[in-house]
Amino acid sequence: MMHTPPMKILLANPRGFCAGVYMAINVVDELLTSCPGEAIYVYHEIVHNRHVVERFRNRGVQFIESIADVPEGAIVVFSAHGVSPEVRAQARAKQLLAIDATCPLVTKVHAEAIRFAKRGWQILLIGHRTHQEVVGTRGEAPDSIQVVETPADIPHLVIVDPTKLIYLTQTTLSIDDAATVIRALKEAFPEIKEPPSSDICYATTNRQTAVRAIAPQAQLVLVVGSRNSSNSLRLTEIAEIDGTPARLIDDASELQSEWFIGVDTVLLTAGASAPEDLVHAVIESLVREFGGEVEQVDVFDERMEFGLPGSLRSLLRERGIDPEGRRISLDRERDTALFLEERGIAHHTVTLTIGRST
Numbered sequence: 125m126m127h128t129p130p131m132k133i134l135l136a137n138p139r140g141f142c143a144g145v146y147m148a149i150n151v152v153d154e155l156l157t158s159c160p161g162e163a164i165y166v167y168h169e170i171v172h173n174r175h176v177v178e179r180f181r182n183r184g185v186q187f188i189e190s191i192a193d194v195p196e197g198a199i200v201v202f203s204a205h206g207v208s209p210e211v212r213a214q215a216r217a218k219q220l221l222a223i224d225a226t227c228p229l230v231t232k233v234h235a236e237a238i239r240f241a242k243r244g245w246q247i248l249l250i251g252h253r254t255h256q257e258v259v260g261t262r263g264e265a266p267d268s269i270q271v272v273e274t275p276a277d278i279p280h281l282v283i284v285d286p287t288k289l290i291y292l293t294q295t296t297l298s299i300d301d302a303a304t305v306i307r308a309l310k311e312a313f314p315e316i317k318e319p320p321s322s323d324i325c326y327a328t329t330n331r332q333t334a335v336r337a338i339a340p341q342a343q344l345v346l347v348v349g350s351r352n353s354s355n356s357l358r359l360t361e362i363a364e365i366d367g368t369p370a371r372l373i374d375d376a377s378e379l380q381s382e383w384f385i386g387v388d389t390v391l392l393t394a395g396a397s398a399p400e401d402l403v404h405a406v407i408e409s410l411v412r413e414f415g416g417e418v419e420q421v422d423v424f425d426e427r428m429e430f431g432l433p434g435s436l437r438s439l440l441r442e443r444g445i446d447p448e449g450r451r452i453s454l455d456r457e458r459d460t461a462l463f464l465e466e467r468g469i470a471h472h473t474v475t476l477t478i479g480r481s482t
């Protein structure tokens with residue numbers, strides 16, 4: 125890689141795993157530990173990250189796209205993005221041991237959709253039509269929900285009563301894109317109701333806000349994440365809209381020398397489904413090539429944690445394992461500090477105060 129050392133690496137905090145992704149990964153990990161020798165099936169990618177999926181595949185997990193591919197009575201995990209009631213019914217019909225790793229914040233949107241549909245409201249679901257989360261949410265009330273991707277969809281909506289209309293959103297949208305669609309919906313339907321609380325989740329909001337706040341200090345933004353990760357893609361878009369070039373990389377092997385010409389400060393972040401060890405490998409590669417130091421920029425202090433889902437807790441009890449001892453706890457800051465110390469990489473932390481978070 126061509127560049128004049130040293131490089132300043134701004135490490136965004138928060139970045140990487142959110143509570144929902146961490147819980148979902150822990151669910152599969154726990155099943156592999158607690159049910160040795162049993163086949164574990166996961167419906168769709170457990171989270172949208174190539175490395176996470178490959179690592180589980182190497183440990184014997186089978187990823188399937190149809191419940192028909194799961195043998196009767198086997199264990200199947202529903203991914204963090206959630207599934208439609210139809211998929212749950214298919215699993216019940218085959219008497220599968222279904223473990224639901226849906227993120228509670230996705231479940232919240234499902235619950236809103238069900239509640240308003242039951243009251244006879246029409247729901248406009250802002251999101252990407254083919255994203256698994258949107259497919260799952262829409263499946264809760266397909267006759268009541270219409271998907272809106274952009275303002276261009278609005279003239280094609282079929283609205284029965286504009287006074288009984290609510291919008292909901294996918295959890296991982298760009299805050300700005302969602303705001304544009306919401307503005308257009310409010311113009312078209314002034315009486316449209318807002319969701320009881322924002323559906324764009326805390327992790328999406330925090331990572332986007334952090335990139336927006338820090339990117340002006342850098343000439344390049346590197347986002348660790350996979351192409352099919354909605355929230356990772358949004359991070360690159362936000363940086364670029366605000367004028368800083370951004371690259372989405374699955375891992376350090378994708379770094380290219382021409383990106384670093386004239387660059388002395390890089391902002392490094394990661395989508396909510398990207399493991400922290402991949403971030404470490406990027407830091408290592410940059411420091412090896414350019415020298416330099418890491419400045420962790422703390423924007424929000426995230427403390428959100430989700431416990432193991434009830435369906436897994438029940439299964440563990442059936443197997444004679446006390447689920448209380450299997451607590452999930454994510455300490456990314458400690459892990460990264462240890463990594464930097466071990467590698468002898470100069471680092472310090474600064475705090476950027478712009479608001480409060482969960």
Ligand code: SF4
Pocket residue numbers: 142143144145204227228229230295296325326327328355396
């Ligand atoms: Fe849950 Fe948000 Fe993470 Fe998706 S990105 S798994 S909604 S916390």
